[in-house]
Amino acid sequence: xxxxxxxxxxxxxxxxxxxxxxxxxxxxxxxxxxxxxxxxxxxxxxxxxxxxxxxxxxxxxxxxxxxxxxxxxxxxxxxxxxxxxxxxxxxxxxxxxxxxxxxxxxxxxxxxxxxxxxxxxxxxxxxxxxxxxxxxxxxxxxxxxxxxxxxxxxxxxxxxxxxxxxxxxxxxxxxxxxxxxxxxxxxxxxx
Amino acid sequence: xxxxxxxxxxxxxxxxxxxxxxxxxxxxxxxxxxxxxxxxxxxxxxxxxxxxxxxxxxxxxxxxxxxxxxxxxxxxxxxxxxxxxxxxxxxxxxxxxxxxxxxxxxxxxxxxxxxxxxxxxxxxxxxxxxxxxxxxxxxxxxxxxxxxxxxxxxxxxxxxxxxxxxxxxxxxxx
Numbered sequence: 166x167x168x169x170x171x172x173x174x175x176x177x178x179x180x181x182x183x184x185x186x187x188x189x190x191x192x193x194x195x196x197x198x199x200x201x202x203x204x205x206x207x208x209x210x211x212x213x214x215x216x217x218x219x220x221x222x223x224x225x226x227x228x229x230x231x232x233x234x235x236x237x238x239x240x241x242x243x244x245x246x247x248x249x250x251x252x253x254x255x256x257x258x259x260x261x262x263x264x265x266x267x268x269x270x271x272x273x274x275x276x277x278x279x280x281x282x283x284x285x286x287x288x289x290x291x292x293x294x295x296x297x298x299x300x301x302x303x304x305x306x307x308x309x310x311x312x313x314x315x316x317x318x319x320x321x322x323x324x325x326x327x328x329x330x331x332x333x334x335x336x337x338x339x340x341x342x343x344x345x346x347x348x349x350x351x352x353x354x355x356x
Numbered sequence: 357x358x359x360x361x362x363x364x365x366x367x368x369x370x371x372x373x374x375x376x377x378x379x380x381x382x383x384x385x386x387x388x389x390x391x392x393x394x395x396x397x398x399x400x401x402x403x404x405x406x407x408x409x410x411x412x413x414x415x416x417x418x419x420x421x422x423x424x425x426x427x428x429x430x431x432x433x434x435x436x437x438x439x440x441x442x443x444x445x446x447x448x449x450x451x452x453x454x455x456x457x458x459x460x461x462x463x464x465x466x467x468x469x470x471x472x473x474x475x476x477x478x479x480x481x482x483x484x485x486x487x488x489x490x491x492x493x494x495x496x497x498x499x500x501x502x503x504x505x506x507x508x509x510x511x512x513x514x515x516x517x518x519x520x521x522x523x524x525x526x527x528x529x530x
Binding site: 186188208211214215218219220224248250251254255344354 | 402405420423443447448
């Protein structure tokens with residue numbers, strides 16, 4: 166029984182703390198994060214496919230005192246596969262890259278993604294030098310991941326196997342300038 | 357620091373330091389080699405080697421969300437790799453400071469550099485970038501300074517284009 170995406174996101178972001186900054190990748194993970202409760206410290210992506218992990222890297226390097234979680238889908242991660250090589254040699258201690266892997270491109274009609282045919286993102290991340298790579302397939306593993314996220318002190322990559330379902334969309338703010346300004350203000354920067 | 361004509365990469369580095377640049381993303385490039393070397397040796401600048409230039413656009417956006425300034429170094433061919441990711445800079449008005457070394461425009465031996473090199477400026481214009489062309493060594497530092505202020509002061513894409521004439525001819529046979 167695969168994990169349900171909305172419940173998985175809610176578990177990861179429950180009692181998130183003021184210092185957790187979240188970059189949800191475009192598409193379903195953005196709706197999941199919005200459904201878990203909107204927060205000024207979420208920078209939802211509505212485009213920039215393939216860029217989520219690198220946004221997380223720039224943010225984690227700029228904010229070493231805060232935790233950064235990129236939570237994105239398998240299709241989005243596949244488009245930025247090279248960024249795992251880039252991140253693998255930087256390894257900021259405060260960065261977690263979490264991929265919700267359902268093996269399909271859910272936003273475009275459930276076409277199969279590469280992961281469904283054997284491409285293993287966990288092995289890719291490991292081969293790129295990320296030491297902690299977690300295979301999250303059930304509730305106990307998810308709870309373990311949520312705990313690690315709370316006390317993040319080494320870079321981690323996690324693949325969360327989720328069911329290929331399509332819960333109703335929960336759409337966050339989509340004005341990019343407004344998202345940027347409220348995010349910066351929330352961490353004490355001049356918007 | 358001497359101010360000889362061959363020293364423009366050092367002057368550019370000094371400008372980046374004065375401008376508070378803390379992250380530098382780059383795909384290795386011969387024209388930027390001295391600047392990359394200076395960035396790698398600097399204790400305050402985080403140098404981030406990229407697999408493709410579009411990663412740098414996203415890196416700069418994330419850095420700005422966290423309050424840091426980034427410079428992105430690339431060759432003209434890399435501009436083409438950035439196009440869709442520049443939507444991020446444009447949709448959210450993220451500052452983006454790019455330094456682009458030109459190929460395919462002056463004494464170019466490799467004809468495969470010409471197709472992308474010849475459309476760098478129009479493509480960047482379509483992406484609403486402010487373009488600063490540099491042809492001579494003495495213009496580098498002052499132009500970089502203006503571009504830096506434009507990028508971070510007005511949250512714009514500012515692209516400094518370093519002419520191939522400035523960088524010199526690539527040696528193909530040794």
